Amino acid sequence: MPFGQLVLGSAGAGKSTYCDGMHQFMGAIGRQCSVVNLDPANDRTNYDCALDIRNLVTLEEIMSDDRLGPNGGILYALEELEHNIEWLENGLKELGEDYVLFDCPGQVELYTHHTSLRNIFYRLQKLGYRLVAVHLSDCFCLTQPSLYVSNLLLALRAMLQMDLPHINVLTKIDKISSYDPLPFRLDFYTEVQDLSYLIPVLEAESPAMRSEKFGRLNQAVADLIEQFGLVSFEVLAVENKKSMMHLLRVIDRAGGYVFGAAEGSNDTIWQVAMRNESSLLDVQDVHERWIESKDFYDELERKEEEEQDRIRQAQAEAAAEASGDGVLDALSRPPVPDSGIRVARKKK
Structure with a gap:
């Protein structure tokens, strides 16, 4: 039974970077990906494509032949893929x-109300694929309350539309400490806590938001978001191995992935960690890890990585050395006495 991730997100959220990093990480833990x-x-991917929709249809061809803009062209391309689903299968x-x-493309229409992408993956589920939707959002949205609320609505709509096990992820979290200070702790945003506390900050963002009409709309x-109670976020720094390991375990749990024999064939530190339930982030306080004490934990992980490299070396x-000793032992052994047995090839 094949497993997979449906990587969603608006343009610039880091989908291709995520696919490249996750592909490399899975290779490191021995998982065929x-x-x-x-x-x-x-048309320029950092990873090697096993399949590329551009071999079926390209955006440039659609825009030229059908006189569509970029957004309309991508919607048309996914409709074309839906009609030629045998190519993908x-x-x-x-x-x-x-x-x-x-x-997946960065057009949000594809996973908010357009049906082609959903129909394509419904078809793959019938073939036996166990899929998890991984919805990426740039953590920059946390710096503006209106952007954060918009991403909450987008994530909620995608969860309802795609109807798959769903993980929402704030990407580029290693950059959050370089932005303006957040009015609340990071876990307030990742756990989507009481949003009524966010309304005064939202009103302070723009004078237009201070009217009674907008106040009622904001509330x-x-x-609405709290009544559904579906949205929460994981955090990710693609270049941080512990962050990748934590997210992959969350995704594996959501999709019901059972580790295959390939992952048990070696004993590297990351393979052992992925099979170990205690391998989740040691620091459960994401605010402490990525904002308050980021430099401290970065240095700590750097030293751990150096120690692991030293142990592996x-x-x-x-x-x-043991292999060399084995060769020397074989050379120093006395010759085996002649058994008298001879093997002769028969002439044809």
């Missing part, structure tokens, strides 16, 4: 049981 590019406008069959990352939107040297 392939990436499928479903963005007809993405046949390509995926060649990947066997590989874990698949689907890099209604906050109540020592193990490799010990293995090489």
Whole structure:
């Protein structure tokens, strides 16, 4: 039964960077992984595409032949893929049981109200794929209350539209400490706590928001999000191994992934960690990790990584020395006495 991630998010959220980083991380833990590019406008990927929608249809062709703009062209391209779903199915069959990352376009219409993307993945589910939607949002949205509320609504709508196990992720979290100070702790945003506290900050963002009419609208939107109670966020720094490891375990739990034999074949530190329940982030306070004491934990993890590299190097040297001793022992052994047995080839 193949597993996969449907990587969603608006333009600039870091979807392709995420696919590249997750592809490399899965390779490091011994999990066979392939990436499928479903963005007809993405002609320069950092990863190797196992399948590329641009081999079926390109945005440039659609815009030229049908006189559509970029957004309309991408919607048309996904409709074309839906009508030629056999192309995708046949390509995926060649990947066997590989874990698949689907890099999707950044047009939010595709996962808020347009049906083609949803229908495509419904079809893949019937083929036996166990999919998890991973919705990425740039953590810069936390710096403006209106952007944050907009991302909450977008995430909620995507969860209802796609109807899949769903993980919302704030990307580029390692940059959050360089932005303006947040009015609340980071866990207030990741856990989507009482949004009524956010309304005064939202009104202070713009004079137009201070009217009674907008006040009632803001409260209604906050109540809507809280009544559903579905949205929360994980945080991610793609270049941080512990952050990637934590997110992958969350996704594995959501999708019901069972570790395959390939991941048990080696004993590198990250493979062992991925199989260990205690491998979740040591610092559960995300505000402390990424804002208050970011430099301290970055240095701590750097030293841990250096220590792990030293241990791996020592193990490799010990293995090489043991292998060399084995060769010398074989050379120093006395010759085996002649058994008298001879093997003769028969002439044809």
